Amino acid sequence: MTTIALPQIIIQSESPVALAVREGLAAHRKSLPAWLFYDAAGSHLFDQITHLPEYYLTRTERAIFAANASEIIEKALQASGLSRLRIAELGAGSADKTRLLLQAAIEFQGTLFYEPLDVSASALHAARQRIEHEIPGVHVLPRVMDYTQGLDFYPAAAGERRMVLYIGSSIGNFEPHQAARILEIVRAGLEPGDTLLLGVDLQKDESTLLAAYDDAAGVTARFNLNMLARLNRELAADFDLEAFAHRAVWNPTESRIEMHLESLVAQRVQIPALDLELSFATGERIHTENSYKYAPGQVEAMLAETGFNPENSWTDERGWFAVWLARAQ
Ligand code: AVI
DSSP: OOOOOOOOOOOOOOOOHHHHHHHHHHHSSBBBGGGGSHHHHHHHHHHHHHTTSHHHHHHHHHHHHHHHHHHHHHHHHTTOOSSSEEEEEEEETTTTTHHHHHHHHHHSSOOOOEEEEEEOOOHHHHHHHHHHHTTTEEEEEEEOOOOGOOOOOOOOOOTEEEEEOOOOGGGGGSSSHHEEEEEEEHHTTSOOTOOEEEEEOOOOOHHHHHTTSSSSTTTTHHHHHHHHHHHHHHOOOOOOOOGGEEEEEEEEETTTTEEEEEESSOOEEEGGGGGGEEEOOOOOOOOOOOEOOOOHHHHHHHHHHEEEEEEEEEEOOOOOOEEEEEEEE
């Protein structure tokens, strides 16, 4: 009897985490993408960051909404010729500050459809339960989606205008060309007259910025180092967290805070799941995040270039953070 040897097909498929780590750490200048921060432990640490005294961003944006939510909703409806809003939110997460806007919209129109979009189904589920419980009249329609790859909203009903929230300065974590691309994606999902509410952290003195990204209690350091802890957990890597230090640096040329993890000694690290051995020199860094700080004119130019008319903006008394209401042209 003849035996026929069948060709062996080996399918190699790496997870998004494995692919990102291989690409970032095998490079000459080592880096890891900022989305790797947000596993369960990292999301919890980020939540702690938002309550730190030095991290002014969340508190300042919330104060802008607390003072101006009704006016924001009124302006979004104005000039639209339509009488009702439906609100979508990109990267909604816990949707905490959003409540102020949802509450204001309910006061105008009694009921509201709210479509939070996020990559985390569990964060969306929790936000839905909380919001429907806390703000009667809001119907939450969660969508699990990576908005950087494209957008797909539920259709608006007749007489409804859409308002998309992109708040928290999330746009600041993208390179300016990627940020513009995201605004183009949002614009493509809107009808003329719909609006975008964009929250952006502004340029300010270096010491305020450095303190916000290197707090005295060390929470941001733990957030940054959690990225290595995550690789230890998920890829069986052997990063020694004591042998790396958190560094926050202001880059004035690019107008951004950079976060890095600096190797404190010459060392080797194994990542068995990737069959990878890395070597680090003393002082060598892994670049983990950029957080761009914009001037108001730059934001308005980017909005105009991507098909929006920046109609109104609100800021705090120190001019540290600003929120734009921009209408799709
Ligand atoms: C989510 N993002 C707007 C934060 C920021 O300020 O860039 C992430 C962060 N990184 C360190 N602290 C907070």
